[in-house]
Amino acid sequence: MKPLKLDHVGIAVEKIDASLPVWEGIMGIALNGVEEVAEQKVRTAFLPVGGTEIELLESTDPEGPIGKFIAARGQGIQHLAFRVENIDEALAELKAKGVRLIDEQPRYGAGGARIAFLHTKSTGCVLIELCERKKS
Numbered sequence: 001m002k003p004l005k006l007d008h009v010g011i012a013v014e015k016i017d018a019s020l021p022v023w024e025g026i027m028g029i030a031l032n033g034v035e036e037v038a039e040q041k042v043r044t045a046f047l048p049v050g051g052t053e054i055e056l057l058e059s060t061d062p063e064g065p066i067g068k069f070i071a072a073r074g075q076g077i078q079h080l081a082f083r084v085e086n087i088d089e090a091l092a093e094l095k096a097k098g099v100r101l102i103d104e105q106p107r108y109g110a111g112g113a114r115i116a117f118l119h120t121k122s123t124g125c126v127l128i129e130l131c132e133r134k135k136s
C-alpha cells in the first residue's frame, strides 16, 4: 500500500463551537463547513490547511465512537487519515498481510469519501483511517 497523502487529522472535541477559537482564532485556519455523519454519530467540521485538513469531531450520541473516546480519554487527537487511490485494494492487501481491520468493507464518511479504519491492535495504538475520495 502507498498512501497518497495525509488526508486529515481527526480531533475529538466536546463542542465544535468551543474549539473554533483555537483553530480559527489562534491558528488562523478557516472553517470550510460542518457536516453531520449520522452513521458515525458525529458532527464534523473541516478546516483545510496546506493540502490536508483538521477535522473536528463532536459526538451526537454518547454511545458513538467519539462519545466513547471522549468519555475514556478526553478531548484530543483521535485518528490520522491517509488518502489512498483504491481503498478496496488497500484493504485486501492489508488483510492479506494479517492486519486487523475495524472495517472489512469501506463505508461512507464525511464529504462522501469511502473510509475504513484499521484496528489499533495492529497499528501501535494509533487509530488509522484510510480514505478514498472521488476524483473531482
Ligand code: ZN
Pocket (backbone or CB within 6 Å): 008, 010, 055, 079, 081, 129
Ligand atoms: Zn477521519
